[in-house]
Amino acid sequence: xxxxSTVEGKRLxxxxxxxxxxxxxxxxxxxxxxxxxxEAASARLGGFDFAEFCGQFGxxxxxxxxxxxxxxxxxxxxxxxxxxxxxxxxxxxxxxxLDHSQQRSSGAYHTDFRLALHLAHSVEKQLKEGAKVIDPxxxxxxxxxxxxxxxxxxxxxxxxxxxxxxxxxxxxxxxxLRGTRLSLASLTDDLGAIATMHSRWRAxxxxxxxxxxxxxxxxxxxxxxxxxxxxxxxxxxxxEYIKASGETRDYGTSYRLQxxxxxxxxxxxxxxxxGTLIERYPLLAKGEPDLYVAFTELxxxxxxxxxxxxxxxxxxxxxxxxxxxxxRALANGTDDLxxxxxxxxxxxxxxxxxxxxxxxxxxxxxxxxxxxxxxxISHASADNESVTAVPSVRLPLKDLEKLRPDxxxxxxxxxxxxxxxxxxxxxxxxxxxxxxxWYPEFCREIDMxxxxxxxxxxxxxxxxxxxxxxxxQPHRLGCKSYVSGEGRSAVWRNLSPGESRIAPQFxxxxxxxxxxxxxxxxxxxxxxxxxxGQTNERSMMASVIPPDVICGNKVPTVSFxxxxxxDRLFLWLAVVNSxxxxxxxxxxxxxxxxxxxxxxxxxxxxxxxxxxxxxLIGIAxxxxxxxxxxxxxxxHVWRIAELRCEADVLVARAYGCSEDxxxxxxxxxPLLDRGQPxxxxxxxxxxxxxxxLLTWLKKTSGEITQxxxxxxxxxxxxxxxxxxxxxxxxLKCIKRKRSI
Numbered sequence: 001x002x003x004x005s006t007v008e009g010k011r012l013x014x015x016x017x018x019x020x021x022x023x024x025x026x027x028x029x030x031x032x033x034x035x036x037x038x039e040a041a042s043a044r045l046g047g048f049d050f051a052e053f054c055g056q057f058g059x060x061x062x063x064x065x066x067x068x069x070x071x072x073x074x075x076x077x078x079x080x081x082x083x084x085x086x087x088x089x090x091x092x093x094x095x096x097x098l099d100h101s102q103q104r105s106s107g108a109y110h111t112d113f114r115l116a117l118h119l120a121h122s123v124e125k126q127l128k129e130g131a132k133v134i135d136p137x138x139x140x141x142x143x144x145x146x147x148x149x150x151x152x153x154x155x156x157x158x159x160x161x162x163x164x165x166x167x168x169x170x171x172x173x174x175x176x177l178r179g180t181r182l183s184l185a186s187l188t189d190d191l192g193a194i195a196t197m198h199s200r201w202r203a204x205x206x207x208x209x210x211x212x213x214x215x216x217x218x219x220x221x222x223x224x225x226x227x228x229x230x231x232x233x234x235x236x237x238x239x240e241y242i243k244a245s246g247e248t249r250d251y252g253t254s255y256r257l258q259x260x261x262x263x264x265x266x267x268x269x270x271x272x273x274x275g276t277l278i279e280r281y282p283l284l285a286k287g288e289p290d291l292y293v294a295f296t297e298l299x300x301x302x303x304x305x306x307x308x309x310x311x312x313x314x315x316x317x318x319x320x321x322x323x324x325x326x327x328r329a330l331a332n333g334t335d336d337l338x339x340x341x342x343x344x345x346x347x348x349x350x351x352x353x354x355x356x357x358x359x360x361x362x363x364x365x366x367x368x369x370x371x372x373x374x375x376x377i378s379h380a381s382a383d384n385e386s387v388t389a390v391p392s393v394r395l396p397l398k399d400l401e402k403l404r405p406d407x408x409x410x411x412x413x414x415x416x417x418x419x420x421x422x423x424x425x426x427x428x429x430x431x432x433x434x435x436x437x438w439y440p441e442f443c444r445e446i447d448m449x450x451x452x453x454x455x456x457x458x459x460x461x462x463x464x465x466x467x468x469x470x471x472x473q474p475h476r477l478g479c480k481s482y483v484s485g486e487g488r489s490a491v492w493r494n495l496s497p498g499e500s501r502i503a504p505q506f507x508x509x510x511x512x513x514x515x516x517x518x519x520x521x522x523x524x525x526x527x528x529x530x531x532x533g534q535t536n537e538r539s540m541m542a543s544v545i546p547p548d549v550i551c552g553n554k555v556p557t558v559s560f561x562x563x564x565x566x567d568r569l570f571l572w573l574a575v576v577n578s579x580x581x582x583x584x585x586x587x588x589x590x591x592x593x594x595x596x597x598x599x600x601x602x603x604x605x606x607x608x609x610x611x612x613x614x615x616l617i618g619i620a621x622x623x624x625x626x627x628x629x630x631x632x633x634x635x636h637v638w639r640i641a642e643l644r645c646e647a648d649v650l651v652a653r654a655y656g657c658s659e660d661x662x663x664x665x666x667x668x669x670p671l672l673d674r675g676q677p678x679x680x681x682x683x684x685x686x687x688x689x690x691x692x693l694l695t696w697l698k699k700t701s702g703e704i705t706q707x708x709x710x711x712x713x714x715x716x717x718x719x720x721x722x723x724x725x726x727x728x729x730x731l732k733c734i735k736r737k738r739s740i
Contacts, residue, residue, distance in 0.1 A: 006347045007384050008084070008092055008112040015078040015093065022071045028062040035178060036061060038094050040068035041075045042182040045086055047156075047189035056191055057181070057198070083385075085149055087186045088113040091142040094179030110139060111228045111312060112348045115359075116146035118380070118387035119310045122361050123224050126308050127151035129161070133224040134168035134217070134302060136206040137295060141180025143226050144169060148187055160190035163197045168217055170202040170209070177201055207277060207294050214302060221304030228312040229295030231357075233288050283329055287322025296326060296360075300333060305366040315341060315356040318377075318409040319588060321596040327407040331372050331397065336363040338376040340389050341411055343535065346382035354533050356590065373397060379413050393418055402426075404600065410587035411534070416664060421587055424580070424655045428602025437563040438572070438603055442595045445517040446508060448552040455506040463507035464521055467545065469529040469554035471504070473724060474577040475623040475644070477527075477543040478502040494727050496632035497640050508550055521550045526558045526569050528576070530593045534586045537671040537724055540593060542576050544569070544624050556595070567608060567617050570624075574616035575603055577644075578651035579692070583665040604654035612650050619647045634720065641722040645688075645695045652696075662696055675728020676719040679710065687714045688721040 023033050036059065043050035051065045061068065079086040095110050111119075120143070127133075127150060135143050144167055151166075152159040163184060171177050180201075185194045200217060202209070274289040281294040292313045303309050317323050318339055330337055340359040344351060359380070365372070378392035393415055400407060403425050412418045431438040446466070456463060470492060473479040481503030483491040490505060510518055528542035531554055542558075551557050560568045575581055581601070589597050606613040626640050652662055666689050676685035694707035 006112060006350050007114070008348075009350070011082045011084060011384075012089060012092055015075060015082065015089065018075060018078055019093065022075075026063055031175070033062055035094065035175070035182070036063075036068055037071055037075065038090055038179075039182045039185075040065070040072035041079070041086075042090055042186040044069065044072050044076050045090075045186035048185065048191050048194075052191060053185070053194075056195055084113050087145050087149065087183050088116060088142055090186055091140045091145050091179060091183035094140040094182060096140075096173060096175055096179075109228070109231055109349045109351065111142050113142065113146070114346070114382050114385065114387050115228075115312060115342075115348055116142045117150070118389075119143060119226055119312065119359060120146035120150040122359065123147070123226065123308050123310050124150050126224050131166055131223040132168060132218050133166055133226060134170070134222045135227050136170045136225075136298065136302065137227050137229045138169040138171045138180050139176050139228070141169065141176075141183045143228065144180060145183045145187075147224070147226060148184060152187065156188055156190075159187045160193040163188060164190075164193040167197050168200055168222065170204055170206050170217075172203070172205050174203045177203055207280070207291075207298060221307060222302050223304060223307045225299045225303045225307070225309045226311070227295065227299055229299070230291040231314050232292075233290050283325045286325055287320070290316075290322070292317075293323060293326055297329070300329070300362075300364065303362075303364045305364055306369075307364050309360065309362045309364070311358075311360040313358050313360060315358055315590055317358055317360065318411075319590050320408075321406065321594075324406045324408075330360075330362060331375065331407060333365055334362040335365040335369045335372055337361070337372060338378060338392055339409060340378040340380050340392075342380050342382070342387070346384075346387075348382065354535055356534070375400065375407075375409065377409055377412065379411075404588075406600070408588055408600065412587060417587075420657070420661050420664060421584070423661075424584060424604075424657070425602045427605055427656055429605050430599075430602050432599040435562065437560065437568060437608070439560065439562050440595075440598070441559045441561050443516060443520055443557050443559075444553045445520055445551045445557060446513065446553065448554065451508060451512070451552075454509060454512045456509065457506065459507050460509070462511060463509050464513075464548060464550045465502050465504040466506040466508050467502070467527065467549050467551040467555050468505065469531050469552070471502070472527060472529040472543050472555055473541050473727075474538060475543055475573065475620065475640075476500050476627050477545065479727065494729070496637070496727055497723060498627060498629050498632040498636045500627045501630075502549060510550075513550065517550060520557060520559070522547050523559075524566060524569065526573055527551050527555045528558070528593060530554055530556055531591065532589060532593050533591055534589060535671075537669070537674070538582055539586050539589055540576050540582050542573055544573065563608070567614075570617045570620035571606070571608060571613055572603075574620040574647050575606075575651055577620075577647070579648045579665060579669065580652045580655055580657060580662075583668055586668055604651060606654050612654060616647055616650055619643045619650075634718070637720050637723065638715070641688075641691065641720055642695075644722045645692050648692055649696050649699055653699075659693075659696060659700070659702070662692065666692070671725065673719070673721070673723075673725075675723065675725035676714070676721075677717045679713055679717070685714065685719050687711065687719040690714070691721040 019034060019037060022037055023030050026033050039053065040050050043053055050069055054061055076086065079089040082089055092113065127147065133147055138144060148159065148162060148167065152162050167184065169177060169180050181198055188194065202213065277289055277294050278284045281297045283297045284294050296311060296313060299309055299311060317326065338361045342357055344355040345353045347353065374394040374396050376392035376394055378389050380387050380389035393412055395409065395418065399422065403422065410421050412421055429436065429438055431440055433439060455466065470480050471478055478500040479495055480492040481495060481501065482505040483493050485491050495501065524547060525545050526542055527545040528540065532539045545551060545557055584601050588600065623640060623643055672688045673685040676687050678685045690707050690710045694704055694711055697704045697707065
């Protein structure tokens, strides 16, 4: 997404266009002209003398101050028309323009006005006279501006005192601090208060600033720390390096060696920076260093005992294996800790709308304070005006330690979901136990990037087909066949259920494969697509991987050394492809189904010799056969759906779930059946949900009349359950042929 596609960007578009018109009439540096126009608008809003402001801060006007003030009159009106507080508008308009590569390297994802006000209101009770608030990565100051608006309202006298005594800022960019100054200045006519406030600020790399530098700002720390720190790993990839040089490319496409000139030197420099940060911030030591982890550690240190923090960080803080030390530090050092989960669907940031992030609120524990008893988790959504959070759910630490020893938090939305999560996990079998028959052996057989130079585009003797993630669906291998292109721009054709076949983009000469990859390629194993999302139609997609193919790194393969039988493999596939397991997975996964996540989720306590387990094994084997049958007729596809539904019921019962539990799970899959025809008068199809509930009730002797009627009516319309929306168009072709 481009910045203009964010909600804030669209609302500011007219003001931004007007600024561009004004700059075209002036001569000189466009960035400086822009700041001076915004400072003139700040003077109009705050009521201070613009010329005196310029003199106070050493600004040499590029045109007569009166001319800037005339232009600012219209600009202020346009800001009023946005419906956003004008001081927040000024902050947004004062941001430094970053292209994609600069944004990625700096990790700067600007806070929009809705999030800024939400964070400010989350610390509203702490915004008292004399409180010290700091943003050590302030950017153009929208968070500090929002805090000041919430603290002072329209009271200019109160605002003057607040700015003079309470507001602290730091940023690597002097221009960012200038944006912060002009946005805050618009709240008062007191230039003395603005000057006093600004004298405390620091243009510095906050992560590398010395302890003494922070002590000079505030000897006792800060009452409130508020920040949206950078979100980027301290790691340089070839893809990002090439894009930063100005070359246009899609991820996964080939690259020329000339494009990598200087790459190793830049990579070495970035590695040295990572080493320096790890020395200063020990919580970074696990895994690849991430800037937001270092900043969170810094922010906690800057918070005085009894003080509060309000932060925006990626959802990896509650999910990632590498952030366990940070989670523990927060749990051990606070007496109040809340994580609020948000998605980017409301277009806060110019990034993927599926991206998840957190608002973290904490109170630092005092020496005499009680230890943290529970971590609270909440969810929030946003409209075009504001962010709204639902009531939080308390996760007692004693329960969390039993179920999630690494303190990763299950993303539950209600007490009912927490109860269900506990029920399914307390009685389950942990696969990470080394003597368990479920103990898995994972393998990434080949690396698609490093192995690319060996790939061939046509089958040859001694070469095996390369399996990619897009070729895998639940119980399906070869659901897409390659057509043309490469990387993200490659064209693939969807194959209907029952017609799967292996038609890959690449083949790999086995002479270049590792010994382990060669060994695994000669036997049956399971594989899964590791690229996923909580809000996808389905999150877990696994299938049988036959001999004589080799899997790319996005399709890790699984075997069970303690029980290498085919039955164990097919039972695992039946469980992990079920809706109940998918529901569990969606509580803890972000964008990748990694080994760490799978090892942390308990499987149902099924004895492999039991009747339910044997039936699940039989279902998984039959589903594999049916998908390779070269038959995509509707009756055939319905038979696949019946077997998948039966497996879901068996797995749910193995987890001890009730009918109410199944209904609760189904709420988490709103994208099911998007490609199926709905019943008359209904907005969308619910054929999978109704068919699952019908099958459940049949097994438990419940009342089935309502669901039986609905399913029959949907079947007559041509709806089929358990068909991904990607592949629904193929069924429509079958329906048309049948009607002809």
